[in-house]
Amino acid sequence: MLKANNKVLLTISAVVLFFLIAPLVMVIITAFGTDATIAFPIHGFTFQWFSNVFAQPDFVSGFQMSLVVALAASVLALVVGVPLVYALTRYHVHHQAWFQTLFLSPTFIPEIVIGFALYQALVITVRLPLLATLLIGHFxxxxxxxxxxxxxxMVLLDAHIEEAAWVYGSSRLKAFVTVTIPNIRASLVAAFMLCFINSFNNIPISLFLNGPDLSMLPTAILNYLQNNYDPTVSAISVLLMLFTAAMMLLVEKVLGMKALNQM
Amino acid sequence: MAELEIRDLEMSYDKHHQILKDLNLQIKDGELVSILGPSGCGKTTTLRIIAGLLQQTGGQVLVDGTDVSKLPVHKRQFGMVFQSYALFPHLTVFDNVAFGLKQRKVAKAEIAKQVTEILTITGLQDLAKRFPAALSGGQQQRVSLARALVVNPRLLLLDEPLSNLDAKLRVSMREEIRRLQQRLKMTAMFVTHDQEECFAISDRVAVMNQGKIEQFDTPQTIYRAPKTVFVARFIGYENFLPVTAEAGLTYHVNGVALQVAAAVPQAATLTIRPDRIALVDAPGANTVAGTVQSSTYLGNAYRYVVVTKLGTLKVDHVGLSRLADGAAVQLHFPQDALLALQD
Structure with missing residues (x-):
């Protein structure tokens, strides 16, 4: 019985893995092809598409911009979100569930709608700078x-632990920093990583909020792809995969596998 | 070490629910006082107000005559042991215990000395480098206690510290708490719903019911002379007889005259423990006839439910043979075991 189950599980896992990984492997392979368009299988081997990535000013500035926006949005989300969650989980707040849903609501709204709404409301009507609006969108x-x-x-962390810190002489702020934060560290890092990756990869919001001097990497790639169908796109995809993998590795090294599973 | 006085303490979360009403309590220097009561009676609320974790809606908390009501929790310099232990999961046993001293900016060498000393007293010296997750419940509670004792608190607050431990450990832990409290001469307040536990550990006990202290006395006095029906019921009195008429030391219940040792004016109820009712052969003073309705074996005695003119009574009798259901018995109430209560 157990063996049969294992076989089924193994087969399903293999199929899922195949469909997940095979396209990625194909992208990786095409990045090294000598053909002028993306082709599989490849003929010949070259690194020229990788050097072409760095020759595209849109990619370089897009990467810088995406990095800055993703970092700023993630930090902002933590700075606003963590005290917010603290208040919602540690104090008696009226309509608690309502607030909880409110702050989760951006997930329920299609991102393209958020992008359009922000563009219409903040850029056109309020005349907020594009960059500020973009940052709000990613936040x-x-x-x-x-x-x-x-x-x-926070729900899993016994509230008495903070109370103990207060009793033994810590002010609320100090207790939050020295006792609460170290005990929710894994979720903070996981949240930061998810924020960063989602902001970094986002297209729908960025698409509405880009301009002559403001282009994010994903939208730059999209633009490039519309005009050129060459393996430069594969090359930059490989670089982005390496970048994400390096970040994951960093988290794993700092916090262990558990933190990755939390994500 | 200090004296604690609670004056006219009031607490309500909204207009309809008053948790504490005019609570008054005094704890002498070096005394261990328990608050005993069922869950929801307000005992934990009282403790949390004293600690500063809750703000009362009225009344004062005085330590050595000074009102600390406005003093924030982290400046009160108390120690507290929580039911859930509440150890800092990210710190070792040593650092957990050292936490309070570090907050007080004690010199590093002095911290090491004091922590090592308290770890030795509490038998934790070999566990200093462990993290809380690697400790048993009993060890965790011991760390929690060490963390409270090391800061030499003005007041030691214990919030049901034993209820998460198994029965055997609970007994040894309470003895240890008592031993350390006496050795370090700490003023302590202990909150529990366990009567035996609180009698074993306390100098005095405050029995609490619905936000009010019903009786505040030594364990011996509370055991021998409960003042109210609630207190009597809570500490194991199970027979309550409604008084129909009184005259001096004699009370009438359903036409039966019963004599007590100490009269209480306007007494409404008589009470007696099941194990103080004696089975006798012949009718006489303070004796009533009855019929056994059912019996249960308790190990050290048989518990009989006996129907009498006074009502249905519970009687514990130590005897080798069991009385059959329907047996006719004479129940005798020793004068000193029968208590008159006002409500």
């Missing part, structure tokens, strides 16, 4: 991850 994208992950770990 909205990130907040639900912080709320969900940090709420889960």
């Amino acid at each position: 909205l994208l990130c907040l639900p991850y912080v709320v969900r992950l940090v709420t889960a770990s």
